[in-house]
Amino acid sequence: xxxxxxxxxxxxxxxxxxxxxxxxxxxxxxxxxxxxxxxxxxxxxxxxxxxxxxxxxxxxxxxxxxxxxxxxxxxxxxxxxxxxxxxxxxxxxxxxxxxxxxxxxxxxxxxxxxxxxxxxxxxxxxxxxxxxxxxxxxxxxxxxxxxxxxxxxxxxxxxxxxxxxxxxxxxxxxxxxxxxxxxxxxxxxxxxxxxxxxxxxxxxxxxxxxxxxxxxxxxxxxxxxxxxxxxxxxxxxxxxxxxxxxxxxxxxxxxxxxxxxxxxxxxxxxxxxxxxxxxxxxxxxxxxxxxxxxxxxxxxxxxxxxxxxxxxxxxxxxxxxxxxxxxxx
Numbered sequence: 001x002x003x004x005x006x007x008x009x010x011x012x013x014x015x016x017x018x019x020x021x022x023x024x025x026x027x028x029x030x031x032x033x034x035x036x037x038x039x040x041x042x043x044x045x046x047x048x049x050x051x052x053x054x055x056x057x058x059x060x061x062x063x064x065x066x067x068x069x070x071x072x073x074x075x076x077x078x079x080x081x082x083x084x085x086x087x088x089x090x091x092x093x094x095x096x097x098x099x100x101x102x103x104x105x106x107x108x109x110x111x112x113x114x115x116x117x118x119x120x121x122x123x124x125x126x127x128x129x130x131x132x133x134x135x136x137x138x139x140x141x142x143x144x145x146x147x148x149x150x151x152x153x154x155x156x157x158x159x160x161x162x163x164x165x166x167x168x169x170x171x172x173x174x175x176x177x178x179x180x181x182x183x184x185x186x187x188x189x190x191x192x193x194x195x196x197x198x199x200x201x202x203x204x205x206x207x208x209x210x211x212x213x214x215x216x217x218x219x220x221x222x223x224x225x226x227x228x229x230x231x232x233x234x235x236x237x238x239x240x241x242x243x244x245x246x247x248x249x250x251x252x253x254x255x256x257x258x259x260x261x262x263x264x265x266x267x268x269x270x271x272x273x274x275x276x277x278x279x280x281x282x283x284x285x286x287x288x289x290x291x292x293x294x295x296x297x298x299x300x301x302x303x304x305x306x307x308x309x310x311x312x313x314x315x316x317x318x319x320x321x322x323x324x325x326x327x328x329x
Contacts, residue, residue: 002033002058004099005082005169008090009072010049011039016091016211017048023093025056029100034059035076036090040066045090070178070185073162077173085172087163091211098207102166105203109144112197114166115158118208130206133157144199147245155252160190163208171197179235182228187260188235191253195243226268227279233257254287255301258308274316281311 006024010017024034036049038061046063053059062075073087084106088094105114117132145154162178162185176192178185194200236253240246261280268276287305297305307324314322 001081003031003082004029004033004084004086004103005076005080006032006034006086006088006099007073007076007080008034008036008088009039009069009076010036010041010045010090011066011069011072012041012043012045013090014041014044014048017045020088020090020093021048021052021059023096024088025052025059026096027094027099028097029103032058032099033080033082035062035079036060037062037064037072037076039064039068039072068180069183070180074177074180077177080169080173083169085167085169087165088208089163089210092163093209095205095207095209101203101205101207105141105201106166106168109142109199109201111144111166111199111201112168112171113193113200114203115200116164116166116203116208117206118159118161118164118210119206120210120212122212131159132204132206133202140202141204142201144201146198146200147195147248152248153252155194155249156256158190158194160186161210162186162189163210165193167193182231183225184229184232187229187232188239191236191239192243195240195245195249222267222269224272226264226272227276229260229264230279230283233260254285255297255305257285258287259301259304262304262307277311277316277319284312286312 008020008024013020021034021036024032034056036053036059038046038049046061049059049061053061060079062079064072064075076087077085084103086094086099086102102114102116105111115133117130120129120131122129147155171193175196176189178189233253236257237246240249240253265273265276265280285308287309303324310322311319
């Protein structure tokens with residue numbers, strides 16, 4: 001039994017997999033198991049996995065039929081034996097001291113969850129940007145918090161990505177799974193984790209390197225699956241209502257929903273834009289204007305709320321012809 005289980009879903013990533021595995025097998029913290037879930041790869045990914053497992057017994061291969069990212073993560077969790085779990089996507093990589101620092105933070109603070117910073121490496125622009133929660137630096141690293149003790153808008157500051165967190169296994173195993181019928185599965189998964197973790201700490205270190213906009217990534221496919229974002233937020237609402245946290249989190253969740261809907265509308269294939277617009281409008285999602293007038297938001301966030309309200313009032317043609325402006329007031 002290892003102290004930490006690292007779960008790596010693998011599907012047709014032969015160009016990136018070795019770099020990922022090198023970063024895992026060279027960790028300064030050695031008491032780990034590296035669970036590589038081969039999700040029906042048709043390229044040389046499985047051969048690469050076999051090579052690494054031959055020379056490092058900590059690399060374990062789980063073979064399954066292709067079922068998608070959520071299915072692969074769930075399969076990894078099912079066989080994880082560690083006290084903690086870290087998800088690493090197979091086209092990304094982590095710092096060599098990542099597990100050591102995360103484990104030490106979790107042990108020191110008896111954390112159910114450790115949130116940490118990451119570097120976003122954009123393939124389209126070649127830009128590398130450190131994603132950090134600025135307001136938390138030096139404030140919450142060794143001061144555990146949870147949904148009850150934090151400002152309601154904390155929800156919108158923490159990235160939803162499953163791989164930007166270090167989990168106590170008992171928080172996940174036999175309690176929650178990634179939805180397998182949708183993409184954007186991290187969105188409802190995070191809603192469950194945040195509403196159930198009793199002790200969350202923040203580590204202000206960039207430990208994970210995320211490849212953005214690489215060829216073949218799910219997020220570069222802007223087709224009909226983008227409609228799954230609607231399903232994702234419906235499930236967030238269900239989860240938070242069942243845990244008694246909806247009223248507190250509603251303003252932050254709805255703001256995220258608005259921004260996410262608009263971002264997906266801007267990114268979806270042109271031939272699907274009008275259908276996506278009409279689908280969102282038919283939901284008749286209303287926003288509590290008073291909540292947004294009473295709280296402080298960035299200019300972009302306020303502009304997005306105004307844009308979403310416009311979407312609910314006008315037809316598609318008028319929406320397209322109305323400029324999206326950020327007010328500075």
